[in-house]
Amino acid sequence: MASQTTVDILLLSFGVFGILIALTLLGEFLRARLPIGQSNPVVEAFVVRVHSWWGLTIVLSLAVLSGQVGVILLFAFVSFAALREFLTFTNKRQADHLSLVLAFFAILPLQYIFVAFDWTALFTVLIPVYAFLLLPIVSALRGDTNQFLVRVAETQWGLMICVYCISHVPALLTYDMPDGSDRSILLIVFFAMVVQLGDLFEYYAGRTFGRRKIAPSLSPKTIAGVMGGVFAAAVVGAVLSWITPFGVLGAAAMAALASITGMFGSIVFAAIKRDKGVKDWSHLIPGQGGFLDQLDSVIFAAPVFYHVTHLVWG
Amino acid sequence: MADKKSLLRRVAARAVGHSLAFVARFITAVRADWRGIEPVAKQRVYFANHVSNADMPMIWTVLPGYMRRQTRPVAAEDYWLQNKLRAFVGPEVFNCVLVDRRPEARTEDPMEKILEALDEGSSLIIFPEGNRNMTDDPLLPFRAGLYNMGKARPHVDLVPTWIANLNEIMPKGEVVPLPLICTVTFGSPIHVEEAETKDAFLKRAADSLIALSSPERSRD
Numbered sequence: 145m146a147s148q149t150t151v152d153i154l155l156l157s158f159g160v161f162g163i164l165i166a167l168t169l170l171g172e173f174l175r176a177r178l179p180i181g182q183s184n185p186v187v188e189a190f191v192v193r194v195h196s197w198w199g200l201t202i203v204l205s206l207a208v209l210s211g212q213v214g215v216i217l218l219f220a221f222v223s224f225a226a227l228r229e230f231l232t233f234t235n236k237r238q239a240d241h242l243s244l245v246l247a248f249f250a251i252l253p254l255q256y257i258f259v260a261f262d263w264t265a266l267f268t269v270l271i272p273v274y275a276f277l278l279l280p281i282v283s284a285l286r287g288d289t290n291q292f293l294v295r296v297a298e299t300q301w302g303l304m305i306c307v308y309c310i311s312h313v314p315a316l317l318t319y320d321m322p323d324g325s326d327r328s329i330l331l332i333v334f335f336a337m338v339v340q341l342g343d344l345f346e347y348y349a350g351r352t353f354g355r356r357k358i359a360p361s362l363s364p365k366t367i368a369g370v371m372g373g374v375f376a377a378a379v380v381g382a383v384l385s386w387i388t389p390f391g392v393l394g395a396a397a398m399a400a401l402a403s404i405t406g407m408f409g410s411i412v413f414a415a416i417k418r419d420k421g422v423k424d425w426s427h428l429i430p431g432q433g434g435f436l437d438q439l440d441s442v443i444f445a446a447p448v449f450y451h452v453t454h455l456v457w458g
Numbered sequence: 459m460a461d462k463k464s465l466l467r468r469v470a471a472r473a474v475g476h477s478l479a480f481v482a483r484f485i486t487a488v489r490a491d492w493r494g495i496e497p498v499a500k501q502r503v504y505f506a507n508h509v510s511n512a513d514m515p516m517i518w519t520v521l522p523g524y525m526r527r528q529t530r531p532v533a534a535e536d537y538w539l540q541n542k543l544r545a546f547v548g549p550e551v552f553n554c555v556l557v558d559r560r561p562e563a564r565t566e567d568p569m570e571k572i573l574e575a576l577d578e579g580s581s582l583i584i585f586p587e588g589n590r591n592m593t594d595d596p597l598l599p600f601r602a603g604l605y606n607m608g609k610a611r612p613h614v615d616l617v618p619t620w621i622a623n624l625n626e627i628m629p630k631g632e633v634v635p636l637p638l639i640c641t642v643t644f645g646s647p648i649h650v651e652e653a654e655t656k657d658a659f660l661k662r663a664a665d666s667l668i669a670l671s672s673p674e675r676s677r678d
Contacts, residue, residue, distance in 0.1 A: 224637070225487075227637075228487065228637045228639060231636075232623065238632075241636060245634045248637055426487060426489075428487055
């Protein structure tokens with residue numbers, strides 16, 4: 145069984161590598177079409193993005209191949225990087241130093257330990273209940289009331305988004321497949337691929353057709369583009385249904401659900417960025433901005449995907 | 459005295475230096491923004507705001523190796539010679555120019571040591587506020603050192619260097635650094651103009667540094 149899972153992971157990785165090779169060639173073709181000595185910023189941005197996708201695909205493939213520990217460590221690091229980006233832009237004062245240190249070095253590792261050991265009762269309440277109550281106490285004891293509610297609320301929001309939501313991706317590992325196999329790790333691959341490919345389709349194809357914008361003041365997403373992206377995700381989901389326990393129609397529906405949640409998630413993130421006056425969360429992923437810029441849709445979709453998987457196929 | 463031990467110590471110093479840079483990058487993902495200069499090995503004096511003991515290692519971390527090797531931070535002798543570990547890290551890892559901050563007790567003139575280092579071709583990192591800034595103001599008034607350097611060696615570029623976020627990453631009195639993203643912004647070089655007074659120059663230098671504190675954002 146284990147070897148079949150490994151073979152399937154490799155198959156999927158090589159499938160994605162195939163897509164990336166095609167996109168890399170497309171980028172080089174678009175470059176070559178331009179007169180010598182000229183460059184087109186859209187093409188250059190596309191090429192940089194494809195290079196980043198190569199990196200992300202290789203890292204995710206290696207983590208999934210190395211098994212449960214690799215996946216959990218990878219997502220724990222992703223949470224760390226995302227929380228670092230988020231809290232860089234929130235309100236905080238020296239009185240919050242200890243509670244923020246606890247968020248990074250106690251709450252975050254604990255959450256992933258609970259996920260690793262499948263202690264569902266703990267990992268679903270640690271941040272929404274215990275961090276929610278404890279961290280404001282720690283901040284309040286230092287006595288600085290300047291913007292107190294804003295400070296603790298933004299910190300809690302960061303933890304929910306960057307740690308609680310992201311940890312639902314590796315939590316899929318602990319889903320017991322109906323056939324008793326170890327293939328739940330493939331659900332992560334399924335989830336990541338449908339959300340990212342739906343986004344990709346919406347970004348490059350969707351925005352050219354469709355004119356009515358969903359949220360004109362903050363996002364270029366159009367209604368037709370989002371519908372097209374969700375449809376593309378559903379098709380990818382149906383094609384990948386053989387790695388899921390959902391069946392063809394179920395896989396298409398789950399893919400569409402994950403994709404649409406993700407797209408609204410990225411609109412929420414656009415609103416936060418606009419509010420904070422930042423264009424990108426950081427510069428750590430070339431061409432994509434920060435981890436949060438890359439993962440905004442995954443973050444929103446993960447808990448929904450996790451819960452529906454458990455509710456309907458649990 | 460180029461014996462075996464000193465070679466070993468030099469290797470150890472390089473290893474410690476790389477480890478410190480790695481830790482700084484892991485915690486703060488520190489990034490250089492070359493807004494006013496190119497990252498080339500030219501002789502410069504980087505003058506920076508000072509809010510935390512981690513300031514100097516941050517600048518040191520973002521300098522590429524070929525610039526780092528010729529750059530020496532100017533630092534307080536009483537701090538770096540306090541114990542054996544610091545005496546290793548300060549002078550040997552960071553290759554600091556150690557100056558005595560106490561005018562009444564010192565035997566050497568700090569400016570002489572600084573000019574000596576400049577004449578050897580080194581670039582320098584200095585904190586012209588003299589002390590860590592614990593106030594809500596962006597900068598403390600600059601000491602005269604920067605002016606004296608610029609006056610004595612007018613060909614050297616004086617580069618304003620703004621370190622963002624460190625007061626939140628490592629506020630005074632805290633032990634554990636907070637992982638937040640830190641950016642080191644290098645501005646356009648300035649020089650002491652002919653007939654420019656000390657106060658006018660120091661104000662211009664401080665303004666050029668503060669100007670870097672607002673990020674180049676398209677909208678806010």
